[in-house]
Amino acid sequence: MVVLKIRDQPPLLKAIFSVDPEEVRALIFKKEDVNAQDNEKRTPLHAASYLGDAEIIDTLILSGARVNAKDNKWLTPLHRAVASCSEEAVQVLLKHSADVNARDKNWQTPLHVAAANKAVRCAEALVPLLSNVNVSDRAGRTALHHAAFSGHLEMVRLLLSRGANINAFDKKDRRAIHWAAYMGHIEVVKLLASHGAEVACKDKKSYTPLHAAASSGMISVVKYLLDLGVDINEPNAYGNTPLHVACYNGQDVVVNELIECGANVNQVNEKGFAPLHFTAASRHGALCLELLVCNGADVNIKSKDRKTPLHMTAIHGRFSRSQAIIENGAEIDCEDKNGNTPLHIAARYGHELLINTLITNRADTAKRGIHGMFPLHLAALSGFSDCCRKLLSSGFDIDTPDDLGRTCLHAAAAGGNLDCLNLLLNTGADFNRKDSFGRTPLHYAAANCNYQCLFALVGSGASVNDLDERGCTPLHYAAASDTDGKCLEYLLRNDANPGIRDNHGYNAVHYASAYGHRLCLELIASETPLDVLMETSGTDIMNDSDVRAPISPLHLAAYHGHHQALEVLVQSLLDLDVRNGQGRTPLDLAAFKGHVECVDVLINQGASILVKDFTLKRTPIHAAATNGHSECLRLLIGNADLPSAVDIQDGNGQTPLMLSVLCGHTDSVYSLLNKGAGVEAKDKWGRTALHRGAVTGHEECVEALLQHNANFLVRDCKGRTPVHQAAACGHFGVLGSLLHAAQSVQTLPPLADNHGYTPLHWACYNGHDTCVEALLEQEVFHKAVGSTFSPLHCAVIHDNEGAAEMLIETLGPTIVNTKDGKDRTPLHAAAFTDHVECLQLLLSHNAQVNCVDAFGKTPLMMAAENGQTNAVELLVSSAKADLTLQDAAKNTALHLACSKGHETSALLILEKISDRNLINATNSALQTPLHVAARNGLTVVVQELLAKGASVLAVDENGYTPALACAPNKDVADCLALILATMMPVSPCTPAPILPFSAINHYTTSPSKSVTFDSLPVLRSEHTSYCSFNNISHHDGFFKDEELNDSDSETY
Template sequence: MAVLKIQDQPSLLRAIFNVDPDEVRSLIFKKEDVNVQDNEKRTPLHAAAYLGDAEIIELLILSGARVNAKDNKWLTPLHRAVASCSEDAVAVLLKHSADVNARDKNWQTPLHVAASNKAVRCAEALVPLLSNVNVSDRAGRTALHHAAFSGHVEMVKLLLSRGANLNAFDKKDRRAIHWAAYMGHLEVVKLLVASGAEVDCKDKKAYTPLHAAASSGMSSTVHYLLSLGVHVNEVNAYGNTPLHLACYNGQDVVVSELIEAGANVNQVNERGFSALHFASSSRQGALCQELLLAHGAYINMRSKDGKSPLHMAATHGRFSCSQALIQNGAEIDCEDKSRNTALHIAARYGHELIITALIKHGANAAKRGIHGMFPLHLAALSGFSDCCRKLLSSGFDIDTPDDFGRTCLHAAAAGGNLECLNLLLNIGADFNRKDNFGRTPLHYASANCNYQCVFALVGSGASINELDQRGCSPLHYAAAADTDGKCVEYLLRNDADPAVRDKQGYSAVHYASAYGRTLCLELMASETPLDVLMETSGTDILSDSESQAPVSPLHLAAYHGHCGALEALLSSLLDVDVRSPEGRTPLSLACSRGHQECVSLLLHHGASPMTHDYTHKKTAIHAAAMNGHPECLRLLMSNNDQHINVDIQDTNGQTPLMLAVLNGHTECVYSLLSQGASVENQDRWGRTALHRGAVTGQEECVEALLQRGASVCVRDIRGRSPLHLASACGRVGALGALLQATSASHTDTHLTDNHGYTPLHWACYNGYDACVEVLLDQEVFRKIKGNSFSPLHCAVMNDNEGVAEMLIDSLGTTIINTTDSKGRTPLHAAAFSDHVECVSLLLSHGAQANVVDTNMRRTPLMMAALNGQTNAVEVLVSSAKADMAFQDRKRNTALHLACSKGHETSALLILEKVSDRNLINCTNAALQTPLHVAARKGLTVVVQELLGKGASVLAVDENGYTPALACAPNRDVADCLALILNSMMPTSPMVTIAALPALSLTQTVINHHPTSNHISKGVAFDAPPPLRPDHASYCRPECPLSSADDELNDSDSETY
């Protein structure tokens, strides 16, 4: 906020600051604007309120000054008057209806300001006019919070006497006592406690008032709180006690107070740090550390990551603390979880004095730390030459490698400190030593563009063209990273070979191109022409030789959008349409990434927009349109040097327009249409751009295509028009636009696909209520029949109850019992899919529960039982009273069908409603009773229930098998079982089986003797005819709907 000069302000404002009421009256009489604002929107009334001049305030208000005017911080004159503690000014403003609830940008009211500024008399005037003294500001703080923070005892008393909530908390759950304790306002703390404030309350991070007072060093407050019996070892959300916080902030007096009160000096927080860890890392922690050690703090306490207090002192460079720890017996070579000792840590952070002290007390300079590095590695890597000297003086083999084979010279080269590097070189470090990756120190210096280090290493005789395991030379790394070209230039001057390729076939030119290092490319070109470096110009650059790279430098520069590098390369190439192994050109890559400057440059050098790749036959125009780069597209199409076919198709017949629409790139669509792109082109599946717009729901694209005359009637190879796809995908906006265009076509040929399904079928099947509603508003869809598997069938098949209800309301209840080509009603479909809500809906509108289909003559109950749809079975047998005695073409009842597929629950639900013994023993075409079938399937509970209801154990099927023999897994086993039973009890087969003790049947047995012609048949058991339960079998013979296209693929998978 700028300080304004009074002489530059309006005359009225100068008169106010001069406290000259007469001059103010004179200026007002001269029609001076009393509501004039400065650049911070402050009015003369703000100034008068700030000064507390009641007379001038009165004059201004009576002359029309706005009493509640707000400046750019939303402060009103009342805020200003209260801040100045001017009772008279406040009284005048309140007399003229100043808003006592006005809020500034921090949501602070005049009462907040009064509480912060000890304006007690002002607050007394404000409070009676307030409905709530506990109103909070943006941070959730009440006036009491502000008064407690500022230590205004009288204000606190006033607020408490007027009903202020002393336990109100701000957005961090901090109460007034937290702030008073933190600021050390002991009298306020006492007053709050006397008024009933909780002394052990916690904020969101579990800080108590004791934590707050301890962290800020308020020893008197700490002493008082401890005298109230608060828990001295209470932890916050991070596990820190008040002692931790006091030590962290170097509050030694508080530390002494806490220790005397019984604080646990060895208690650790969630990370395993004790108070001694914190004291050792604190800038003012020496006295705290001394107190802790004197009271038994464990000096070698380890945190969860293995750090001791000595590690902490070494990390933060606390020399005196480290000295005290060492003198008190701290373990010198104690390792953390990364294997680092305090010496490693001190070396890493360059704390020379601590290094000296540690070595003096026997620290092992040859001890391995993280990744097997020595302290010297870390000092060299971080560039601390003095630390390196100290560590070298302790005696050390400088060429000893770490776990990755890197010596200290590698670390110095990577760190880039010339002094460290020269120090190591001067004492004989091996500059050609390779690490486990085959890299020398020169590789690291080059990769980090440390010119002075490169200079020193090359000057010492380091091998310039040494290759690492990836086949990269130092020049490769320098070319990728060097922005000013100094390292590359120096390497080239010292015979670095730019033609060397790595194991992937990339040269330094490739690296420079990929990272956009134009200067490096120019430097390499000045040494050797780029076309020579790349072994040729044009398409030969990608020969099949193993030494060749998979892509050219031109591709890399174009893909990454490095225009400068691209220009440097183009100046040396004859063919700009060089291909990658997939056949993509640099222009295609630049277009796909939207690098329009690169596109313009390539076109200027003759790149062809019509060159396509090998796999998908896509051109640069396809790439720009597909990825939504209209500027690139315009550049391509405005290229007058070459003929541009805007309707060029890829291998799938897709034009750039189709791809732009598919990906919703409206601007590209408009650009292509303006260049004459055809809206009628079809791909290999017969789909147009409009089909794609319908699938993706890109309404702007659809509108643009329709305006250009795109036909809604075009059908793909499956007979689907854009209407079908929009309905199937729930694109209601696009559907509306298509329907509007359809009304002008005067033809219905496009309303059914090859299977007779209409858009309404599709919308109903996928449950798109909005699309169904739009379609039903069209008379044509209310009349057109299409496939006999009706929209209502589709809706209930997929549990779209809302859509089904909409169809019934719109088309009437006559559609409830419509049948498809197999005579199945919507109730069959709902029961088949176990959609209970739809079953109930259909039944409530008069659906016939006992209607049979024409194929297998099965009722909805049979469908549900066959497929184990227990919910549908329960509704049909309970609510609909479905007839369970109906038999299908093979004379199976619903009970037979449920048992045949092992649906135990469905069978039990049916049995629960069956009391007729004849139905229990009803036989199918193979003379099998439900007991035969259930026994065959091993349905123990069902068999038990059947026997309990009087099922005959002597009933014989067409093979002469009783239910007992039906349990046999095959015919031979059944024959053997019959022979054994006969030999055990040589009597008639019926008696033998009836008397079998192994069955333990206590139920009454019905004498159901077979006729002689049944017994004379060979003993054999045939399972019931196979029943088809899946969705596919339910609908397949009737040319089913197939699922909506997933990104317009040509999958023939059927939905149901």
């Protein structure tokens, strides 16, 4: 809110603040604007309402002032009048229909304002006009919340008498009694309790009114709530009791009251902290701590991370409280979960007085903490020199290492405090001592750019060229981390060797390049030319893998986008086309990452643009196109030596345009097209950029290609157009664009691929209903073109009922009996795959249930042979399929179900058979269903066949009965026949069975055992035994030719 000076305001506003009604009337008579607004949108009526002058308010309203005008905080004049507790002003405003439900930006109504400002008489005027006194503001608080918070007893009483909900809660689930308790309004708390408020209610974090009163130290409310019998040890969502909260806030009077009333002084919260932990840490907890200790609090109680109250005093530096805890028996060297003692913690945070107290009480200065570090390590690392002195004076061995071999001098060098470092050096610390990683203190000082420490260590004689386990010197680390170059410069001046390589072959130049430190590179170059350091960098960089880096500094700077470092490097290194292991140049990496400045630097210095890598044979132009870096593309193509660079092909024949479309980079696509990229270019599979857009579904890229007259009918090596690809992948938007472009062609050629499949086949097969609908809107797809395996076959074989229904509705019901190359109808396909919904759809359109294919098989036979029980049940029950029909090998559906061991299917068929002739029907091998069922061990089926009168004496072409058909081979069958003949001598009237010596073949080779469909290429792995398409691979298919091969034929 802005406070304005009266002398700078309009005359009308001056008259209002002067409370001069006559002057106001005179100014209004002179046409002064009664609705004028200041810069906060406050009107003269707001001012009059704030002052509470009823006469001026009435005059302004009668002169046209808007009674419900809102300022920029959405406050109305009624809000202002109520805030000023002006009953007369409120009455006048209400008389002129002021909105009692108006809300400000905090959603507060005039009643909220009245409740917060103790405007009881104003509230009395407002309440009768309100339909609801429980309206909440943005924080969910009602007028009762505001009255309770402000402690206005009379207002609370008024609101309760007018129906205010005493247990209404705000957005934190806090009720009026929470706020009254927190503010210590005891009379309001009593009034609320007497009217039925829940005294033990909880907010969202389970704070009770007792928690609230305890936190703010309201002892009278605490006593009153305890007298009402609330649970003194009730935890909140964090496990904190009222005692925890009181201790944390240093409310010693409340703590004393809670303890006297029986609060558990050792109750822990969710993290295992007791009230004593809180008093040890809080700013005002000294008296609370004394009260807890005197009343049995455990001074050695540990939290879940094993911290004691003494640890807490060490963290926060509570010196006097640490003494009190120690005097009451605290363990000095207790360890937390990291092994740190209070002395470690005090050293870490630099609490010198606490360190004195702990050492005086015989704390172990040689105790190991986290990573085996001593307190002196932590003090040195954190840079507390006075603490270091205290710890050194206790006789500690200064060169004792931690678990990682680091001494205190390592810690001081890493921490960067010169006083600590000098103290340790003067005490005799070994400055060349190496840790477990082979690093000296100088390595740490250089890595952390601690110039003063580095200066002191070198001045003390530290070796500047010592190698760590990775083969790095301090100069390597300085090159990687030193932005201003001071540390690196000092090391170079003290004979640091920039040519030393680490275990991977990288020297300081590589490190500075990788981190983009131009100044470091310039300093190194001023000492030794970079080309000398790199030992004639270029292609030689890969000659000796033992000593040379796998990539050059140019690669590192280019990849990470450090163009300033690159500028230094290109001035010294001769070969800008140096390659890494994959044959990629620095320009390739810069273009791939989209670092325009690096690309510009390298091009200006003569880097080759059209050089190809070793693996994919791609150029930097391909790299930029793959990731959609349009600006890099502009630079590369604009500076290429060849005009045809925009269409340069990689090892798979792909152009930059193809890669941009494949990855959906629309801006790059337009950039390439504007540079003249050819839209008709083909890769080695005959696919164009448009094929890729159709597969990936990038509509904007496809639109760009079509705008540049891309041929949507171009065919790849499989004979597929972009229309095929879009339909197969279900990209409706792309398909729509292609079909719209097709309108420019007077007569579309037949869109069948090399295997006879049209886009409609593909869309139906993959179940893309929207694409099917779009294709059917085109007359050209109404004609039967291509493979006899029709789109309807494709739809039903993959249970795409929606596509199938659209085909029937559009092309007519006659298509349900269309036959493929093996005379199979869509009903055969649906039965083969057990797609009941599609079966029902086809049957509802009069599909011929008993039609046979080239091998004499009906849909029922196909379902039975493949064990498709749902299809079998539908066909024998609802469709009334003819069970007497036989295939070319004279097998019935029952024969076929038994031959494949499909017991459930066989039983479903048997359930509908009552004719004994059909039960004993024989196939071309003279086998009855009983022969076949017995041979396959179908016990339940055999039992049912026998019950229905199946003959046990029927013999097949080999002379075997069903019993002998159970034999696993010819010899066993012959033996079994001989045994049976001996056991049961034949009647003179019955000729003995003659056992043939020819091989007994229960499943002779016949047409029924080698039925195949027409040659169909593979599309999916499912149902390959029936028929399938060749799958359209998505992205990888453009690069892997072997994935696109079609199998010659599939059998089932």
